[in-house]
Amino acid sequence: MLNLPDSLYPDPIQGDNSVMSNGGAPANNNGPCDGASKAIDWPSASVEDLKQGRIQDLALHIWRSISTVFLLLSEVLSIYKSLTPEKLTMKDSSKVCDVLVLFECLATHPQTKMQFLNVQIHCYLYPFLETEETSKPFQYLRLMSLGVIGGLLKETASWIMSRIMMQEQGLQYCCEPANRLCAIMKVFNDVIEKMQDEPSTTVLKNIIQCYVILSDDPSRGCLLLRSFIPPILTTAPYIEALCARPITLKNLQDLFQKLSMGCGPNAEAVGDVAGSSHLDC
Secondary structure, eight states: OOOSSSOOOSSSOOTTTSEEEEEESSSSSOOOOGGGGGTSSSHHHHHHHHHHSSSSSSSHHHHTTHHHHHHHHHHHHEEEHGOSTTTHHHHHHHHHHHHHHHHHHHSTTTTTTHHHHHHTTTGHHHHHHHOOSSSSHHHHHHHHHHHHHHHIIIIIHHHHHHHHHHSHHHHHHHSSSSHHHHHHHHHHHHHHHHHHHSSSSHHHHHHHHHHHHHHHHHTTTHHHHHHSSSSGGSSSSHHHTTOOOOHHHHHHHHHHHHTTTTTTSSSHHHHHTTOOOGGGG
């Protein structure tokens, strides 16, 4: 296991002194969970509240509630011993997936995402990503875990992913088995599509760096990249944003050109994109 922090609540949210108190515990005890006896009952109800929009800023309610995040994490830890095909049931998987939906809520809220990242809760999701079983309970855990990481990816985690892929061991982990890399690529695509109205040049820079690293691996990353790289990157909003980062734009141009020269079928179609004037400022 990684060297994880002793406390889940290291620092208060900046600019809000009411968030944490009592030695690092959240200040508000009126959130979704008021005690350990309710820990197993409320996650699914909170997920439904989230879907229906019944609670504004649910992430803040969860983060500020005494022991709530710890109890949610305990639910995740409790399923470790069941990560075998003989033991993991759909009921248990669904229960943890509800917790992961709430973690994704924390990972995407602007006032909780950095605190969530700082306590490294996402590290506890890696055992789910390491499983290779193809049954639905395992698939759901992997996809929901990637959703949490995808929420972080929109900010700091895009930088983390690029640094992971720069290391041979990290790149190997991302590429093997192939379904793990497929899942990572789907998260990249989702992040890119969701910021169409206001592309982040920092996130684009880091994701494109990951694409470039994968393109240097003809036996694993390059072929899959040919199928997953989103054509939307060649549209005006993204190119206009990347004009502020000419090196990243040049990397994107070179990437499409490289893919058009031969790491899989449909090379002609990619070649047309690579030569498109949309890739110029």
